[in-house]
Amino acid sequence: METRELRYFVAVAEELHFGRAAQRLGIAQPPLSRAIGRLERRLGVTLFARNSRTVTLTAAGSVLLSEGRAALDAVEAAERRTRRAFENGPGLVFVTKAGASGELLAKLLDAYAAEPGSVPVDVLLCGPGEQERLLRDGRADAALLHRPFDSTTGFDVEELHTEGQVALLPAGHPLASSSQLRMAELAGLPLPRWPDREGRYPDGRGPAVRDHTQLLQLIALGRAAAVVPESVRGHLHDGLVTVPVPDAPRVTTVIAWPPHSRSRALGLLVATATRL
């Protein structure tokens, strides 16, 4: 199976429409029909149930869609990592959520830089959920992820740190003077909505936010409240109050990296991280 065929298949499977898929791919519809037909013939598998009005995925087609996406990601990652290795020489790209685990990251980078045999590390800060994609498609070599918020599926991980969560409230909020709170008591607050993997926001009442800076500002303005890991207490503006929430899920910070990329430099980074 060639990657071109796979890309064509994924386009049709996503559009469920040969014409639109062809347009998206920048080719005409007939070659696309032929390519899919040939792919089906070579695999010996019917991928689409189609009559001249509708196109549907078969069960086997659904399998190829999810597996094929992963395979295309892997090919793209190989390409990107190769280019990076050539252009930037040795060196790692480390990605983490903006505004999270700042101290841990600083300690890690210092400790790693002090190791003999370490290589330069570029740090990439990005919005929540983006790290996964960067790690998967080869733009980054390692990431700090926070379970249970981030999915670590498909990555190798080492746990670094576990912490509880606190409610983050504007000073003067009625609940701000409590010594601790329960999740149930926070149900009515304007909790923020984060974008999903496609950058879209779920429905709901709370304000839509893109990063922690926005969130902190909105809380200071009294327009939001949030439940966040304890460690954000380190760098808070005035006007914000934290209250422990013992029954919130504990947050585990992990260092994650793509499997099969066990370069010496990455191995050293992981080893350094686990020793912290």
Place this chain on the structure above:
Amino acid sequence: METRELRYFVAVAEELHFGRAAQRLGIAQPPLSRAIGRLERRLGVTLFARNSRTVTLTAAGSVLLSEGRAALDAVEAAERRTRRAFENGPGLVFVTKAGASGELLAKLLDAYAAEPGSVPVDVLLCGPGEQERLLRDGRADAALLHRPFDSTTGFDVEELHTEGQVALLPAGHPLASSSQLRMAELAGLPLPRWPDREGRYPDGRGPAVRDHTQLLQLIALGRAAAVVPESVRGHLHDGLVTVPVPDAPRVTTVIAWPPHSRSRALGLLVATATRL
């Protein structure tokens, strides 16, 4: 990057010889040279340092070799899983080491079969180390692996069971009457040698074995001794004695599956396993 180019590259990178690589690929040498050249030009990366006598991988080339192998595995897995989905209908292939975790497996399969919505499960028994490959290249959907013996890198896992290890000795062996043993005391015994990933055996004195049946027989004959998980005590022949070895590493049985393959059937199997 097309998978053909990637396959060509991997062949050359492994052989470090265009002629032999071409022969392995079943094509002539000139098209192979051209293909590699075009790949390098398109990537904008020098993959091989070559003069007319020797071929060497550049740093970028090494990256593409390991990443490319993983990508090719992913493509192959996609293909195989699609074919399986088409030919065998729904249904899972479960792979485990022959002779290990037998009871756990039986309980799991019974419990899963009793679940509403479960699908037929084919069980594949194979030699140690083979499971990883079967899971990675799409011939299997899930596996029972045993840490720290099996590598779980690149798989999603759930821990099922942890146990200590015992020494397995022929009855009448001088150490067989001890109430417990330490690893150091076992150093002089003829411990078996298992094949590595390529099916080759490491150097050493102990007998080369391929599966647990062979091992048990050799121990009964007094030609071997081994350190094995406690659970093998369940189905032992006569003439074998077990002695606890408290300082041997504990063995964790995990259920492992490839990421991105979260079908309903597989999800149910994993859920059932974690409830055992």
Place this chain on the structure above:
DNA sequence: GGCACCGATACCCGGCGGGTATCGGTACGG
């Protein structure tokens, strides 16, 4: 310095990817 080895280059052919034109079946509206 001659020779053997090996990757690159030159040149040719056939198949495949891509295009346009058109067919054939299906659902919808009048």
Place this chain on the structure above:
DNA sequence: CCGTACCGATACCCGCCGGGTATCGGTGCC
């Protein structure tokens, strides 16, 4: 109930690319 619009499949043509053979050119060894 028929016309029509829509959409995937088919027919046919072209140009490029993957593959082949022949040969060149550089390198290390005897």
